[in-house]
Amino acid sequence: MSLRVLLQESPRVIMLASDSHALLFRYNHSDGLPNSDGTANNPKNLSPVARCIVEFTTLQSLDLSNYRSLQASGVYGTLGLINLGPDTFLCVIVNAVCVATVRPGEAVQKIVSVEFYCLNQNEHDNYILDEADPYKVSYPGSGEQPYNLGLDLPDNAIDHPCVELKKILSGGTFYYSVNFDLTNRLQDRLSEGSAFDIDSLDEDFLWNAYMIDSLIKFRSRLSQEEKTMLDTARMLTCAVRGFVMSVTIPAAASPIQGLRSNYPSTLTIVSRLSCRRAGTRFNSRGVDDDGYAANFVASETVLWHPSGLCFSYAQVRGSVPIFWEQATGLLPNQQKIQITRSPEATQPAFDKHFEQLELRYGTVHILNLMSASRVGEVELTERYSYHTQKSPLNRAIGNEAPSGHRLIQSHFDFHAETKGPGGYEAASMVRRLVQDRAESFGYFLCDTTDLPRDGSDRSEKLDMVHSTVILQQQGVFRINCLDCLDRTNLIQTILSQMAIEMFLSHRSERATADFWMRHSSIWADNGDVSMEIPQSMTLSHM
Numbered sequence: 198m199s200l201r202v203l204l205q206e207s208p209r210v211i212m213l214a215s216d217s218h219a220l221l222f223r224y225n226h227s228d229g230l231p232n233s234d235g236t237a238n239n240p241k242n243l244s245p246v247a248r249c250i251v252e253f254t255t256l257q258s259l260d261l262s263n264y265r266s267l268q269a270s271g272v273y274g275t276l277g278l279i280n281l282g283p284d285t286f287l288c289v290i291v292n293a294v295c296v297a298t299v300r301p302g303e304a305v306q307k308i309v310s311v312e313f314y315c316l317n318q319n320e321h322d323n324y325i326l327d328e329a330d331p332y333k334v335s336y337p338g339s340g341e342q343p344y345n346l347g348l349d350l351p352d353n354a355i356d357h358p359c360v361e362l363k364k365i366l367s368g369g370t371f372y373y374s375v376n377f378d379l380t381n382r383l384q385d386r387l388s389e390g391s392a393f394d395i396d397s398l399d400e401d402f403l404w405n406a407y408m409i410d411s412l413i414k415f416r417s418r419l420s421q422e423e424k425t426m427l428d429t430a431r432m433l434t435c436a437v438r439g440f441v442m443s444v445t446i447p448a449a450a451s452p453i454q455g456l457r458s459n460y461p462s463t464l465t466i467v468s469r470l471s472c473r474r475a476g477t478r479f480n481s482r483g484v485d486d487d488g489y490a491a492n493f494v495a496s497e498t499v500l501w502h503p504s505g506l507c508f509s510y511a512q513v514r515g516s517v518p519i520f521w522e523q524a525t526g527l528l529p530n531q532q533k534i535q536i537t538r539s540p541e542a543t544q545p546a547f548d549k550h551f552e553q554l555e556l557r558y559g560t561v562h563i564l565n566l567m568s569a570s571r572v573g574e575v576e577l578t579e580r581y582s583y584h585t586q587k588s589p590l591n592r593a594i595g596n597e598a599p600s601g602h603r604l605i606q607s608h609f610d611f612h613a614e615t616k617g618p619g620g621y622e623a624a625s626m627v628r629r630l631v632q633d634r635a636e637s638f639g640y641f642l643c644d645t646t647d648l649p650r651d652g653s654d655r656s657e658k659l660d661m662v663h664s665t666v667i668l669q670q671q672g673v674f675r676i677n678c679l680d681c682l683d684r685t686n687l688i689q690t691i692l693s694q695m696a697i698e699m700f701l702s703h704r705s706e707r708a709t710a711d712f713w714m715r716h717s718s719i720w721a722d723n724g725d726v727s728m729e730i731p732q733s734m735t736l737s738h739m
Contacts, residue, residue: 199271
């Protein structure tokens with residue numbers, strides 16, 4: 198369902214309109230900031246929320262004769278509001294494509310492009326932020342600049358305060374869903390009733406939290422009927438950054454053959470990059486004082502079968518959670534690594550990081566892939582092991598055996614193990630190292646049953662869905678190499694395969710070669726995107 202963006206010039210109002218309802222945004226000129234004509238307002242400093250007055254109403258109650266369209270095509274909701282200097286902008290998604298269906302009715306869209314509309318002045322109304330067409334070529338006699346490749350932005354591009362924001366948000370690494378909470382894994386969101394439940398959204402992965410927060414709070418104050426209407430209109434969007442993709446598994450290639458179905462299954466990868474400690478590759482390393490690690494990604498493998506059976510497996514990756522830096526350099530493996538804090542000053546942040554993980558996932562198994570011989574990586578590994586041993590999670594509770602510790606560490610020297618003739622195929626040797634722990638962690642499994650409206654006749658319209666939890670995942674692997682990129686992604690592919698194999702073995706079934714080819718392909722795509730994001734411009738607060 199697409200929406201329209203409409204503008205009323207005086208008094209200035211920007212509207213998001215569906216077929217039946219409208220969300221109106223008016224600028225509040227009593228916040229102490231100058232008006233568009235330069236006159237001053239009340240000097241009292243108000244919050245960003247106070248800059249904008251929001252109203253949700255029926256379209257029928259409005260006079261649309263004074264409104265004009267700001268966008269030729271439909272839009273797909275708003276990412277929220279942002280203040281840049283004296284101006285307040287509404288960010289809307291103008292182009293998006295569906296890339297995944299986790300379960301029926303749970304679609305994920307990838308953001309392709311966004312636009313920003315100013316609430317308090319008209320200076321930017323006719324400005325087009327779209328990048329120039331790189332394939333456009335002008336020829337002599339056309340009245341245009343000869344052989345202009347069209348690579349430059351308009352002359353006033355640098356004057357628009359949202360140009361850099363648009364580049365980031367339109368970069369193809371942001372995703373959203375209007376059907377469900379994309380910030381949480383299936384195991385944690387199963388009982389949630391709305392994609393916009395303010396108490397359920399995980400702000401560690403909500404990249405537009407700063408922008409959408411005021412609108413989610415606005416929604417929370419609506420009546421239940423109005424909330425339903427707003428959600429149905431799909432106006433509010435909550436974005437994650439990372440990678441999301443589904444692949445279709447034909448019925449003949451489905452690894453679940455015991456439950457016969459002529460319909461295809463779906464295999465989905467959802468990787469959520471944390472927004473807590475984002476940064477470019479060499480500028481963001483280690484951990485901060487709040488326990489947030491750089492380049493931290495929570496990945497989830499979801500296999501859905503048309504019988505209603507749904508498998509989910511979560512694992513995480515992240516920078517070594519101590520205080521360290523890496524200088525930029527031109528030659529691979531020549532960037533100097535420096536540990537910047539003493540062990541005593543590091544331990545509190547280290548403990549916070551793993552206590553947060555243990556609270557969310559259960560027992561944490563560290564899988565360190567760094568080299569046992571490369572300078573820098575050796576020192577990081579030694580300090581990593583030291584802090585793990587000192588962690589409260591690594592101490593037995595009462596008469597608990599050492600095997601019951603809630604923080605475990607294993608070292609797998611990826612380069613040493615794969616430098617032989619076997620190459621990367623030798624990475625599968627990691628299976629022996631983690632097999633027992635993987636079996637103890639298990640996986641999440643639920644069975645979804647469609648319930649008819651009257652509770653009896655399945656031929657009638659289905660109004661609600663009931664999910665029965667069969668198994669829950671009891672722990673998580675935290676994988677790292679130096680960059681948490683290619684080495685880490687390959688090992689995560691293997692761990693994902695191990696979890697699916699375990700699930701199938703419990704059903705006395707095996708997957709086909711065709712299925713594993715699709716599984717490897719989607720994880721390779723995940724790795725490609727993971728390589729791009731840490732080297733690109735990142736956004737800490739939106």
